[in-house]
Structures are given as C-alpha cells and as structure tokens.
Amino acid sequence: MNDKFAGLEPDQEQAIHKARKRVIESIGKNMDLYGITQSTGLLYGLMFFQDKPMNLDEMGQAMEMSKTSMSTGIRTLVDLNMVNKVWEKGSRKDLYEVERDWHQTFADFFVLKWRKAVEMNLTALRRSQNELVKLAEGASAETAEPVRAAVAGDLDKIGQAIAYYLWLDRVIDLLESGGIYEHVPKEPDSD
Amino acid sequence: MNDKFAGLEPDQEQAIHKARKRVIESIGKNMDLYGITQSTGLLYGLMFFQDKPMNLDEMGQAMEMSKTSMSTGIRTLVDLNMVNKVWEKGSRKDLYEVERDWHQTFADFFVLKWRKAVEMNLTALRRSQNELVKLAEGASAETAEPVRAAVAGDLDKIGQAIAYYLWLDRVIDLLESGGIYEHVPKEPDSD
DNA sequence: TAGTATGTACGGTTTTTACTGTACAATGAT
DNA sequence: ATCATTGTACAGTAAAAACCGTACATACTA
Numbered sequence: 001m002n003d004k005f006a007g008l009e010p011d012q013e014q015a016i017h018k019a020r021k022r023v024i025e026s027i028g029k030n031m032d033l034y035g036i037t038q039s040t041g042l043l044y045g046l047m048f049f050q051d052k053p054m055n056l057d058e059m060g061q062a063m064e065m066s067k068t069s070m071s072t073g074i075r076t077l078v079d080l081n082m083v084n085k086v087w088e089k090g091s092r093k094d095l096y097e098v099e100r101d102w103h104q105t106f107a108d109f110f111v112l113k114w115r116k117a118v119e120m121n122l123t124a125l126r127r128s129q130n131e132l133v134k135l136a137e138g139a140s141a142e143t144a145e146p147v148r149a150a151v152a153g154d155l156d157k158i159g160q161a162i163a164y165y166l167w168l169d170r171v172i173d174l175l176e177s178g179g180i181y182e183h184v185p186k187e188p189d190s191d
Numbered sequence: 192m193n194d195k196f197a198g199l200e201p202d203q204e205q206a207i208h209k210a211r212k213r214v215i216e217s218i219g220k221n222m223d224l225y226g227i228t229q230s231t232g233l234l235y236g237l238m239f240f241q242d243k244p245m246n247l248d249e250m251g252q253a254m255e256m257s258k259t260s261m262s263t264g265i266r267t268l269v270d271l272n273m274v275n276k277v278w279e280k281g282s283r284k285d286l287y288e289v290e291r292d293w294h295q296t297f298a299d300f301f302v303l304k305w306r307k308a309v310e311m312n313l314t315a316l317r318r319s320q321n322e323l324v325k326l327a328e329g330a331s332a333e334t335a336e337p338v339r340a341a342v343a344g345d346l347d348k349i350g351q352a353i354a355y356y357l358w359l360d361r362v363i364d365l366l367e368s369g370g371i372y373e374h375v376p377k378e379p380d381s382d
Numbered sequence: 383t384a385g386t387a388t389g390t391a392c393g394g395t396t397t398t399t400a401c402t403g404t405a406c407a408a409t410g411a412t
Numbered sequence: 413a414t415c416a417t418t419g420t421a422c423a424g425t426a427a428a429a430a431c432c433g434t435a436c437a438t439a440c441t442a
Contacts, residue, residue: 004344007337015326016341019319023349026315030308032226037430048352051344056389066432071390092387092440102355117221124217128210135206146198150207153195153242158214161239163377164293170375183374184361186354228400247419257402262420283410283417386441392434399428404421411416 020049034080034109040073044082053086053095081108103186107175115172118165129158211240225271225300231264235273235289244277244286272299294377298366306363313356320349
C-alpha cells in the first residue's frame with residue numbers, strides 16, 4: 001500500500017503522475033539503443049520511480065500486463081545489470097529494483113554486449129586471415145601469383161578491421177576500468 | 192564482370208569465399224548492436240569485401256533478395272553513414288560503397304543515435320523537473336508539506352538522471368571531436 | 383508429509399516487422 | 413517529345429517477435 005500521496009489533492013497527484021509519465025515514456029522510447037523492447041523499457045521506467053523494490057505481481061498490475069511478460073522483461077533487465085534482485089526477509093516473492101548508478105549501467109552494457117561482438121568478430125577475422133595467408137603460401141608455382149593478387153585485397157581489409165576492433169576493445173577497457181572518468185569526469189570541471 | 196579470380200583453381204576460389212563468408216556472417220550477426228536487421232548487416236558485410244561500388248541490382252543478385260529490399264537496406268546504411276553513395280560518370284545507376292573508416296563509423300553512430308536519445312531524455316526530465324518544482328512552490332499552505340514530501344524523491348531521481356545524461360553527452364562530445372583518440376590512440380602505444 | 387505460493391517453460395495467439403511484386407514517378411537518352 | 417531505365421511508395425504476404433494463459437517444477441509453510 002503506497003500512501004506516498006496521502007494528503008494531496010487529486011490534481012496534485014495527477015500532476016505528479018503526468019510528470020513521471022513523460023519521463024517514463026521518453027526512457028522507454030530510447031531504450032531500443034540497448035536492444036530492449038519498448039514495453040520492457042517502460043517497465044524499467046516504471047521501476048525507476050519506485051522507492052521500494054517491486055515484485056512481479058505489482059509490476060503486472062501497474063503495467064496492465066501478464067506476470068509472464070513481467071518475468072521475461074525483468075530477466076532481460078537483470079541480465080543487463082539494469083535491475084538488481086533484492087532479498088527481503090519475510091517475503092517469498094522475488095523483489096527487484098533499478099540499479100541507481102547509471103554510469104555503471106552504461107559501462108556494464110558496453111562491456112557485456114560490445115565486448116562480445118568485438119571478440120566474435122575478431123575471432124572470425126583472424127581465422128579467415130589465417131586461412132587466406134596459408135592459401136597464398138601453399139599455392140602451386142603456377143597459381144601463386146593469381147592467388148596472391150586475389151587475396152591481397154581481402155587481407156588488407158581484414159587487417160584494417162582487426163586494427164579497428166583492437167581499438168574498440170581498448171575503448172571498452174576504458175569503460176570497464178573506470179578510466180573514462182579521468183577524461184570525462186562525472187561532475188564537469190567548473191571553470 | 193568480376194575477373195578477380197581469373198587463373199585460380201576452383202577450390203582456391205572456394206576457400207576465399209569461405210573465408211569471406213565467415214567474416215560476413217559474424218559482422219551481420221553483431222550488427223544488431225546498431226539496431227540493424229540481420230539481412231542488412233549481411234548486405235553490409237557483402238559490400239565490405241567489394242572492391243568496387245555496387246548498384247542495387249548487383250546487391251539483389253548477390254543477396255538473392257528483391258531490389259526493393261536492397262533499396263530499403265541501403266537506405267538505413269546510408270542514414271547511419273556506414274555506406275556512401277558514389278557518383279560514377281557513365282552509369283545511371285546509384286552506386287554505393289562502405290565507409291572504410293570504421294572509427295568514424297562508430298563515432299557517427301553514437302553522435303547520431305545516442306545524442307538524439309540524450310536530448311530527448313534531457314528534455315523530458317527537465318520539463319518534468321520544472322513541473323514538480325512549480326507544483327511544490329504553488330501548493331497551498333495546508334498541502335505544502337505533503338506535496339514537498341511526495342515530490343522530493345522524484346526530484347532527487349530526476350536530478351541524478353540529468354547529471355548522468357550530461358556526462359553521457361560529454362562522452363559523445365569526445366567521440367565527435369576526435370578527442371577520444373588522444374586517450375585511446377588508433378595504434379596502441381608500443382612500449 | 384501434505385499443502386500452498388511463486389516463477390517460468392511451453393504452446394498458441396496476436397501484433398509487429400521484414401520482405402516481395404507491382405505500379406509509378408523521376409531522370410536521362412535518343 | 414518519346415522511350416527506357418532506375419529507384420521507391422505502396423499494399424499484400426510471409427516471417428518473426430511479443431504477449432498471454434496454462435501447466436508445472438520448485439521452494440517455503442505448517
């Protein structure tokens with residue numbers, strides 16, 4: 001039972017909800033950048049304004065959606081470290097609350113998703129690079145020249161791509177280590 | 192007509208295609224991070240290995256898809272600055288080639304998409320912040336205290352969020368200005 | 383141990399998105 | 413001006429994803 005609005009006039013309470021709704025919808029709309037569905041984004045926005053951890057039933061009620069959907073939605077949010085599972089004695093229900101450190105949330109997302117992509121692509125690039133090099137080396141005398149010519153362009157492109165991903169990997173390192181805050185402080189320099 | 196593989200034995204040509212295919216599919220699979228559909232990602236991967244600009248018909252043939260789909264796919268890639276339209280005299284067809292500077296591609300994506308999200312969210316947050324402040328200020332004597340209490344938490348959360356987005360905005364600045372390369376050089380320091 | 387509450391796997395349904403073919407507008411060639 | 417060629421708007425269809433209700437496994441309670 002939320003008596004946070006006790007003693008308020010109806011239109012005052014209405015105004016607060018309107019203010020929240022604007023933020024929630026903006027957040028929900030932009031969470032596609034995290035590869036998150038809109039309704040999951042709205043769920044996140046809802047939880048953002050909650051002062052206490054929520055359980056699945058409360059979410060379903062507030063979102064007017066099934067508990068099943070809340071379960072899957074909350075799972076993706078937990079997987080992305082955007083929401084944390086909370087233990088509260090006396091309650092048998094699972095409770096969740098949003099991670100309040102958004103800088104961390106942002107960093108976690110990159111480390112998780114982009115690092116994986118970088119690694120996958122690097123693996124593929126290096127494997128193909130290897131194959132092409134060996135193909136050129138192993139070519140018979142008469143095919144050696146055409147093979148080299150055919151492979152040169154690809155090897156060049158692959159080399160460029162690898163260099164890029166190594167750079168991106170270091171960018172991700174900067175987020176993971178927190179070194180980013182030395183170059184972009186959380187509070188802007190007041191000069 | 193691509194005679195790039197002239198003089199090659201069939202299995203050599205096969206090996207090259209296999210090497211390319213691995214990279215193309217890896218790229219295609221991970222392009223969802225850019226909010227791009229898999230097939231558009233594959234189109235991008237295909238173009239990545241092309242030495243000459245491609246037209247829509249060539250793409251459709253290579254992808255075994257309709258020209259319409261190529262048109263829409265290429266549009267999203269152009270909108271993201273991942274592919275450039277190229278002019279070639281003598282050809283009435285539109286020609287496209289991938290942007291080779293992937294660092295720039297990465298930066299462009301963030302400036303384009305994330306900046307937009309930051310601005311949208313900041314706008315919503317500030318607007319709601321304003322409303323809540325005014326709500327508290329304008330409350331009648333008897334409701335002043337409950338209103339203040341009800342609004343305090345939201346204002347605090349909104350303030351935190353605004354601070355975060357201002358930070359994120361500066362991170363985007365760092366990418367846009369190229370200042371990122373001072374802290375994460377394209378070529379790693381060789382020490 | 384039996385009973386109750388809770389989260390999720392699963393199959394079916396609805397909604398959304400991707401894709402295609404056709405028709406047409408725009409552009410360039412003759 | 414007429415004709416050809418090219419890209420895309422649009423509407424229909426196929427594919428995919430979101431969502432729901434049920435059933436069930438798990439864990440807690442008495």
